[in-house]
Amino acid sequence: MRLRGWGGxxxxxxxxxxxxxxxxxxxxxxxxxxxRILLFAFIGTAWNLLGGYARQFSLGHAxxxxxxxxxxxxxxxxxxISPWIGMFAGGxxxxxxxxxxxxxxxxxxxxxxxxxxxxxxxxxxxxxLKFRDFAWGAEGTTIPNxxxxxxxxxxxxxxxxxxxxxxxxxxxxxxxxxIERSRIGYYLVAIGEEEDAAEAVGIDVPRIKRDIYxxxxxxxxxxxxxxxxxxxxxxxxxxxxxxxxxEAALVSIxxxxxxxxxxxxxxxxxxxxxxxxxxxxGNSVGGVQLTVYSLILMAVILWRPTGxxxxxxxxxxxxRQSPASG
Amino acid sequence: xxxxLIVTNLGKRFGGLRAxxxxxxxVRENETLALIGPNxxxxxxxxxxxxxxxxxxxxxxxxFGREMVGLRPHDVCAHGLxxxxxxxxxxxxxxxxxxxMTGAFLRTRRPDAARAKARDAVDFVGLSTRxxxxxxxxxxxxxxxxxxxxxLATEPxxxxxDEVMAGLNPAEVDQxxxxxxxLSGRGLTIVIVEHLMRAIMAVARHIVVLDHGQKIAExxxxxxxxxxxxxxxxxxxxxxxxxxxxxx
Numbered sequence: 308m309r310l311r312g313w314g315g316x317x318x319x320x321x322x323x324x325x326x327x328x329x330x331x332x333x334x335x336x337x338x339x340x341x342x343r344i345l346l347f348a349f350i351g352t353a354w355n356l357l358g359g360y361a362r363q364f365s366l367g368h369a370x371x372x373x374x375x376x377x378x379x380x381x382x383x384x385x386x387x388i389s390p391w392i393g394m395f396a397g398g399x400x401x402x403x404x405x406x407x408x409x410x411x412x413x414x415x416x417x418x419x420x421x422x423x424x425x426x427x428x429x430x431x432x433x434x435x436l437k438f439r440d441f442a443w444g445a446e447g448t449t450i451p452n453x454x455x456x457x458x459x460x461x462x463x464x465x466x467x468x469x470x471x472x473x474x475x476x477x478x479x480x481x482x483x484x485x486i487e488r489s490r491i492g493y494y495l496v497a498i499g500e501e502e503d504a505a506e507a508v509g510i511d512v513p514r515i516k517r518d519i520y521x522x523x524x525x526x527x528x529x530x531x532x533x534x535x536x537x538x539x540x541x542x543x544x545x546x547x548x549x550x551x552x553x554e555a556a557l558v559s560i561x562x563x564x565x566x567x568x569x570x571x572x573x574x575x576x577x578x579x580x581x582x583x584x585x586x587x588x589g590n591s592v593g594g595v596q597l598t599v600y601s602l603i604l605m606a607v608i609l610w611r612p613t614g615x616x617x618x619x620x621x622x623x624x625x626x627r628q629s630p631a632s633g
Numbered sequence: 634x635x636x637x638l639i640v641t642n643l644g645k646r647f648g649g650l651r652a653x654x655x656x657x658x659x660v661r662e663n664e665t666l667a668l669i670g671p672n673x674x675x676x677x678x679x680x681x682x683x684x685x686x687x688x689x690x691x692x693x694x695x696x697f698g699r700e701m702v703g704l705r706p707h708d709v710c711a712h713g714l715x716x717x718x719x720x721x722x723x724x725x726x727x728x729x730x731x732x733x734m735t736g737a738f739l740r741t742r743r744p745d746a747a748r749a750k751a752r753d754a755v756d757f758v759g760l761s762t763r764x765x766x767x768x769x770x771x772x773x774x775x776x777x778x779x780x781x782x783x784x785l786a787t788e789p790x791x792x793x794x795d796e797v798m799a800g801l802n803p804a805e806v807d808q809x810x811x812x813x814x815x816l817s818g819r820g821l822t823i824v825i826v827e828h829l830m831r832a833i834m835a836v837a838r839h840i841v842v843l844d845h846g847q848k849i850a851e852x853x854x855x856x857x858x859x860x861x862x863x864x865x866x867x868x869x870x871x872x873x874x875x876x877x878x879x880x881x
């Protein structure tokens with residue numbers, strides 16, 4: 308169920324169109340929404356490698372988001388190291404953390420795996436809440452504002468942040484497109500479909516899972532650093548927030564798991580809906596916009612369980628088959 | 634002829650149940666051996682023990698001179714043993730050719746080379762016209778063909794087929810028998826688990842009979858169908874005279 312061939316072209320077009328957006332969109336409010344869309348599309352794309360292609364349904368990606376955020380912030384505040392370097396250090400920390408987490412969680416399949424991943428993120432949050440001496444405990448900390456300091460990943464306007472997160476998303480999509488076409492891409496889908504059959508045709512299932520979990524964790528951690536730099540604040544509740552894990556999975560499910568552009572499409576759909584509902588209904592009865600949002604979500608999942616991209620692929624396949632049969 | 638697979642004193646317990654006990658047999662290269670017996674006799678468990686899906690409590694499995702016990706299934710596959718499953722396990726969302734490519738990737742990293750090899754295997758089992766269909770849309774016999782193609786693409790020397798004829802109609806059984814003959818003609822060693830005596834008589838040169846996890850008989854098809862113990866445990870008394878007369 309992959310849209311081969313024109314996936315790459317579509318990707319290039321989407322990225323090109325998005326590069327021009329800040330030239331047109333000047334309102335900080337609108338840019339903020341766009342940055343959040345790209346950020347969650349990026350996290351979703353990272354999640355999709357493990358949760359979408361290999362169907363290892365993690366709800367613990369906040370663990371890596373938080374580790375990335377804390378690593379770069381600690382390096383910056385305690386040692387004056389630029390978040391540009393800290394970002395990749397955070398990626399490496401998350402990658403290493405994924406090894407024991409994966410070692411534990413991959414023993415379990417299906418819902419049990421999911422529950423175990425939730426637990427790991429919660430445990431990490433508690434560790435950062437309790438141990439005050441090395442990471443500011445529950446109060447968290449603000450990032451010292453240096454004004455316009457590109458080398459420290461700090462900017463006056465919002466446009467530079469937009470380009471950073473767009474770059475991250477483009478890189479993640481590039482990696483995904485490459486994986487999708489290579490041997491590991493076939494292996495991931497095979498593992499997601501039938502683990503025993505995958506083993507039987509010579510796939511080292513634990514190794515492939517471990518590798519893709521490392522890549523997925525690395526990318527998610529980069530998002531953590533970016534977000535902390537963007538909001539100038541970090542605390543355990545923000546960095547390890549369960550809603551990050553949920554959002555990562557949700558945008559992929561709505562857009563289409565195991566497809567290149569699914570998480571991006573899912574995020575655009577969910578975030579714009581949420582923003583529009585907020586501006587239309589936010590001033591009426593409290594919480595009504597969340598109720599409507601949830602209803603829309605349920606409708607999408609009920610009617611299109613394969614996501615938007617899954618639906619597109621079905622239509623495409625039907626179009627292609629009908630001239631041959633008729 | 635050299636020995637392809639030597640199973641010695643194989644044993645496996647599940648709690649109080651002795652699924653397989655003290656089973657030994659040898660498969661020679663380019664031979665087709667059938668493993669038969671009533672339901673629950675331990676045939677599929679024996680497959681799982683040979684392929685590394687379960688670890689045996691006792692005994693050894695030696696394939697082409699190398700010990701397989703302790704290896705994981707993908708390692709066993711890399712050593713040239715491939716299997717199909719009793720209940721076909723296709724990768725449903727992938728197309729037929731993509732399914733087979735996952736097997737071909739064992740011997741090559743390059744997708745184009747894997748695709749070419751997968752096409753050959755798909756062609757060999759007679760699925761070429763459906764190679765771009767999603768595997769979940771296939772009929773039962775085509776799913777079995779797909780499993781065979783996927784196994785073949787790993788370039789096995791020994792192929793273990795688990796009830797590939799179950800659920801097929803008589804015409805399809807003939808096709809499957811022909812396909813197994815063709816595989817054997819390519820030099821493959823085959824171990825087949827099967828219930829259908831007609832198919833077994835057509836393809837097997839050697840039969841091992843299991844009952845309650847133990848080997849109760851072994852020999853040529855003619856010897857086995859005439860064996861009173863086998864008739865009692867598995868074939869039923871009505872089979873004996875008919876089979877003895879009809880045996881080729």
